[in-house]
Amino acid sequence: MSRPFTPQVVTANALVAGDVVYLTPDGHWSRHHAEAELIEDPDRAAARLAEAAAQTGTVVGAYLAEARPGPAGPMPVHFRELFRAQGPSNYPHGKQAETRDV
């Protein structure tokens, strides 16, 4: 029996700035994890990843990352994705230092 599908988001790094971006429900790229599309179906996940991977002029290294619903939108599951969403934890000078919450 296969494992139940875990909700996921499509994430990548922006080609020019290199920063972490997420694929939104309307197909744009957002710098904020909470604005990502939380994908709950494996077929749609594969399709969305394929769409993202084709955008070679916009992003680099698209992949699916596990996520879960949160009060303001999808939230990371693994600590690696949490750091990617927030910025370095040694001192706040990544996304967490910007005005908007992630």
Place this chain on the structure above:
Amino acid sequence: MYDYTAFDAAFVRARVAQFRAQVARRLDGSLTEEEFKPLRLMNGLYLQLHAYMLRVAIPYGTLNPGQMRQLAMIADRWDKGYGHFTTRQNVQFNWPRLHDVPDMLEALADVGMHAIQTSGNTIRNVTADHFAGAAADEIADPRPVAELIRQWSTDHPEFQFLPRKFKIAITGSPNDRAVTRAHDIGLRMVTRDGAPGFEVILGGGLGRTPMIGKVLRDFLPEADLLPYLEAILATYNLLGRRDNKFKARIKITVHEHGIDALRDLVEAEFPRRRAAFGGADRDWLAAIAAQFAPPAFRDADPAPYHAARDADPVFRAWTDTNVAAHRHPGYGIVSISLKAHGATPGDATAAQMRVMADLAERHGHGALRISHEQNVILPHVPLAEIPAVHAALRDAGLGTANIGLASDIIACPGMDYCSLATARSIPVAQDIAQRLDALGIEQAAGPLKIKISGCINACGHHHVGHIGILGLDRAGVENYQVTLGGDGTETAAIGTRAGPGFAADEIVPAVERLILAYLELRDGPDETFLEAYRRLGAAPFKAALYPESEPRKDRSRAA
């Protein structure tokens, strides 16, 4: 230090222009990421967790003030106002944008610097003793030889696609401050019957399969160096494994074939290589060496230094740890700690870089070094001027008195920056340093090297830490393994894993228990942590790490 020739300058400028065109082609869609990635890596540009990262070579850790100021300018203009000095004596910028990188490389070229061969399966930046040319215990300055190797290896057509990356370290002192036994090739300058030469050590390395290097040649005449290195590299290029990335380093080649078989192959290749050299390298080494002539040391009265030590206990404590013996009377070697308690090991702000550049210019014959322990060195400072240097460093937040102590921690970037990391390392270093500072025990504990890596690639040299810490991902949770008894010096040893790993909130108390146990166990203040460990064995230290049996079993299952 070495100044670029017109040839060097033209070569670096040509590479910048080439990369500028490659970036433009990537941005206009002419190059795919698969095509572009190897090109950017050849120019030191990685894509990390949050951003691109540009790794800039600092050959054998030697910088002049103008270069340091240019690094500061680059940090301010194209990054976030700081640079990160690494265990490879390099500097990394963590936040460049792709379209700015050609301009950053151009700015580096303006001061005779570049990022070539700071990545890829090539011969990387040659590292050396950071006290080179200054240390009282030195046989000879290794930097002319390091520069010769740098020039020989840069863009060497035969060695651009080795089975894996290749690192060479060199020391001119019997006291090994360059970790030569943990490099693909370690060179120790020695003499035999008055003639200069090298002990050649092969196949050291850390990473997932740590190895202490083995002696390939106990004495190689200085004149034979480049052809012999070429014979080693040519042998490895053919014999090294290309089927498995994790078995591709030369340490595995040595392990699988044996050092004697490697020696036979190298010695068979060596005469062919030597015949091709013809002595041009010898002439060029002499020309390079002239550029590394010692500065015009002055005979200054050291009385103000001793008076300041007597009058100011803070200054005295700082000099006890941060000033080392110089070869010239009346001089000292000043190590500037980039390890303020709670700070990120190896980070320096642009303002701090400028302060260090100014101090080098004003008090240090214009010399700066980067150590593999992620600190900055002023190698030539008259003792009489060290009080003024200390005052300026304190004003800049650079006056921490902890060189060689437990809070002088090597830490790789870990999961705060690195895409390969499995756990964070910097926050562990920050927390340990702050805890030791709060306890006030690190001066009493004396020389103690803690080294932290955030994955098994071991950029933080944890295998050769007296206390090594390795961060891993255990079922989605950060977990930290402790190794004990490692040593990166001339008595090199790989540390032994102590037991089950610790959760992130357990690792700092565990290290604290280790240090407190050492203070109880040692013979006296003169017995270092490593000496006590070697005398007593692991058992009492493990007992301190794992004081209770039941939680130990629990940890074992979790790890």
